[in-house]
Amino acid sequence: MPYGQLKDTAFEIYIHIPFCIKKCLYCDFLSAPASGEAVGRYVDALIKEIKAAGKQSGGRVSSVFVGGGTPTVLSEAHLTAIFDALHASFRLEEGAEITVEANPGTLTAGKARALKEAGVNRLSLGLQSVFLKDLRMLGRIHTFEDFLISLDHAQNAGFRNINADLMFALPGQTRKEWEQCLLRTAALPLTHISAYSLILEENTPLYRNHPPLPPEDDEYAMYEDTNDILSACGFTQYEISNYARNGFPCRHNLGYWKRVPYLGLGLGASSLWQETRYKNTSDMPSYLENAQAPLRLQQEKEYLTRRDAMSESMFLGLRLTQGVSKKAFQKDYGIAPEVIYAPIIKKYTETGLLNNQETHLSLTRKGIHVSNTIMAEFLL
Template sequence: MKELELYIHIPFCIQKCRYCDFLSGPADDTSKRRYTEALIREIEAVPDDRDIRITTVFFGGGTPSVLPGEWTAAILETLRRKFTFAADAEITTEANPGTVDKEKLRVWRESGINRISFGCQSSYNEELRMLGRIHTWEDFLMSYALARESGFDNINIDLMSGLPGQSLKAWETTLRRAAGLKPEHISAYSLIVEEGTPFASMELDLPDEETERMMYSRTREILKEYGFVRYEISNYALPGRECLHNVGYWTRTSYLGLGLGASSLIGNTRFTNTPDMGEYLRNSANPGCLRRNIEHLEEKDEIEETMFLGLRLMRGVDKHRFEQTFGTTIRKIYAPVLEKYIDLGLLAETEDAVFLTEEGVSVSNAVMAEFLLDSY
């Protein structure tokens, strides 16, 4: 059986955060209902293939938790009718604090959702306000407690460092407050000021490079005290609680994206659904018409992606899997790069894998860039 991951895009948020360039925005209930109906039509139109086994489902956005619980359950029910699910499939929904209540959490549990990823970002209300978030730290604590009471035993907390005006001490406090709640997983990304966002046109008092560097290294040290292991450049989990869906991305498992603007990788083909809502609503029953940017990857592209994405994982790129997939070894293709960076102490190699060392992680972009293949 072929394994497949599913990504479901819910492009709605209560209000736009000042740093966000995701395909998302506010909408009224009628628009949300129309979209959910269109999404269900898109799922129903996927060609049947009983030889596929769904290992993970991820509701992302936007803020998937703005939909009524019953609508999310209806989407999942349609997915189950269409696909064969692994018995232990990881089914995650992103949620914003303040958008969940007991009833919604109950419906989610009953529908099979077994993981929640809370967009918390900070434990300081002034930082949350400055980011344009809709919630306070207290809202987050309440939502987190409700999720635990409702039986969710796999929870991620998203946090963000490098915020305007944020001190190293404030970041450390946020990390300790979040880790002290004992979630299974913490994602800790640093703020990127994206073009076209309100932040891009503001004078921001961003932490200097040295503070940013300290924030990154302290993240690992502090989370380690609480039992978290860094398994990817920006992701930390208790042992055995890594996000399987994202590990799938980094190891190039096929995934099908459903919904507005959703991206897919099926075998060696990448494509993206239209980002135009009108077009999506009109054509969702005919997924072929939604597809944009269809790219058939050559072997060279697949090898590069395998290295870039795999090196993000602390366990690195699996040498045996690489050889099975490409019929050649990493060493045969990349001997000079491996030698150079192993000598510099930035890469390491064992019988089974090639991976970034601790020093390598801090300059990962520069190292990864050398895995581009000019000629192959």
């Protein structure tokens, strides 16, 4: 989107549900178990925020992503009420992608049907591993069999666009096990697989246990195995950690990487709106009190200059295997990326880490493994 253009552009919506049945041992997301009463108060406040934000924002919505936490800990009635408010308050484009994150063990047949009836057309299921020892080590609440039951519910309700999240480079995990995990997952009726390596986040029980992780060489090999195995199974890598069947990349996430504006609703949700990044308060009492006045929820506001926006376009766009479109960059900022970034592009093309093609700039396979270092150099 041309820098500074605000009108007539479609935008995305993210809705945060900060509840889970039980905290996973590696998780530092904004989520926690909660009583039914606390969940009810939150849903009421969220609906107030949705209605108030709908009045203020105008425009068309190209995608919605309901994440968490575990949105499917909510009751059918709560899920339906949230989507009713959303449809009544915003103008969703025809065919807008609407995703809900669902964890095995929480997606009942009734909830799957309620989501389908509410217009949801994509589900993202947190599987992480097919092996019980990994799921126990991570503190997940479910087994692989629970995942298969959830997948059945999703299919029976009519969902055809389904993602599974996986994790690799887990403590004690071998390459052979990761290969098995990929093969068994890819054989299921899924359109999308996200595969992230485990990051031990400070202030999590798993970090404090400091379990030995696989050596760096193994992690490198597991990453390459992911692409090899999933490609052979009909999935194409389109982003550093994401693989999709033909026609099924996640449009919502593509929007993030291409800097489509997005509105974050709910506790702690982030937004990119009118070239400003901000997030809602993460303090629950403050959220509940101010939800009907979204401006009062906003914190950590950062206005992005044209240079900031250019840096983001490179930083985020290089995550995509296709890379950054030179034409789009020129259109958005009135200058070619080769002009702004000449020395960096030269340095990394000469070292075989960056592809400088006619239409796009993208990371090479070798470059993906040092992506953070390269992307940091594109910050102006």
